[in-house]
Amino acid sequence: MESILIHKTIIEPGNNEVVKIPVGRLPSGNQIRIEAHVFRALAPGPVLLVMAGVHGDEINGVEIVRRCLEAGWFETLVSGSVVAIPLVNIYGFINFSREVPDGKDVNRAFPGSMKGSLASRVARSLTKKVLPQIDMTVDFHTGGGSLYNYPQVRYSKGHEPSLTLARQFSAPVLLAKPPIRKSFRKVALDLGKPTLVFEGGESLRYDAQAIEKGMAGLRRLLEAQGMLSPAAGAIPARPAREFVRSGWVRAPRAGLFLWHKDSGKAVRKGEVLGVINDPHGNGQEVVPAPKDGFMIGHNNAAVVNQGDALFHIAYEA
Ligand SMILES: [Zn+2]
Known part of the structure; x- marks a missing residue:
């Protein structure tokens, strides 16, 4: 069985190792290192990358990977290997920001370059030092600021392994996209390596349901791959809802926004999903569902502008 090589560290089957990958320095001089926790069973099997915090403020993902590490799941692998990176974008994390300090998005900077912008350098350290060593990835994300995502997995349309x-x-929801x-998923797909992007909750805010569903899904995947023994007393998941299309319902006007229905529910064409009120009492506009579907995301902002994303609806095949 092959060795895994990550940033000058060789990890043999049966060994675990924490590898610190240097990406750069803060203006204060402090070195920034991405921590890759590598776990290897003796028996051969797939190499799974489990990562989070590509967007530095998407904390539910970071918490999911942290809890899996704390629970010691990966120390009990019966086959294959896990490379767990709880926090990719350390710069964004310490700034409570999705991006790196220059405003660029790491997940739009792949494959990246060590001579490029900061986002490009962070991306490059993953594509160069980690991606060649792994077979598949679960990339944990969270919704946006005030934009809530119902726990869901996005996978690459038309790619059977994904x-x-x-x-x-x-x-609970699978969405083909x-x-x-220039995302990690695209660069990995070009190498034939499937990536699941998990989404759940809102940025900078814990969401118990998202964390629980993210952990449960990862557990099921590890068991289905034969990497973990089935947990005693595990409750099987309800069948996932599968969709191949989705779209946003946007604010028809600016004003005070109140939703009547939130994510995780079926919606009917014409059903009123929310209202937008003029703050001075000069009228109200209702926001109807454009067609039948299932709500996978919604906006919790109280004040919205015209055209703001309000409801994310997934549609049947
Ligand atoms: Zn994200």
């Missing part, structure tokens, strides 16, 4: 992995994870240009 669909298989998504069904093994079996989040073409990969975004």
Whole structure:
């Protein structure tokens, strides 16, 4: 069985190692290192990358990976290997920000370059030092500021290994999406390596349901891959809802926004999902569902502008 090599450290089957990958320095001079926790069973099997915090303020993902590490799951692998990176974008994390300090998005900077912007350098350290060593990835994300995501997994449309992995994870919602240009998922897909992008909750805020569903899905995937023995007394997941299209319902006007219905529920065409009120009492506009679907995200902002994303609706195949 092959050795895994991550940033000058060789990890043999049966060994665990924490590898610190240097990405740069803060203006204060402090070195920034991405921590990759590598776990290897003696028996051969797939190498799974479990990562979070590519967007530094998406804390539910970071917490999911942290709890899996704390629970010692990966120390009991019966086959294969796990590379767990709880926090990719340390710069964003310490600034409570999605991006790196220059405002660039790491997940739009892949494959990256060590001569490029900071986002590009962070991306490069993953593509160069980690991606060649792994077979598949679960990338944990969280919704935006005030934008809540119902626990869901996005996988690459038309890529059979990605669909298989998504069904093994079996989040409450599975959504087929073409990969975004210059995202990690796209770069990995170009190498034939499937990536699941998990989404759950809002940025900078714990969401118990998202954390629980993220952990449960990862557990199911590890068991389905034969990497972990089935947990005693595990409750099987309800069958996932599978969708292949989604779209946003946007604010028809600016004002005070109140939703009547939130994520995780079926919606009917014409049903009133929320209202937008003029703050001076000069009128109200209702926001109807454009067609039948299932709500996978909604906006918790009290004040919205015209065109703001309000409800994310997934549609049947
Ligand atoms: Zn994200």
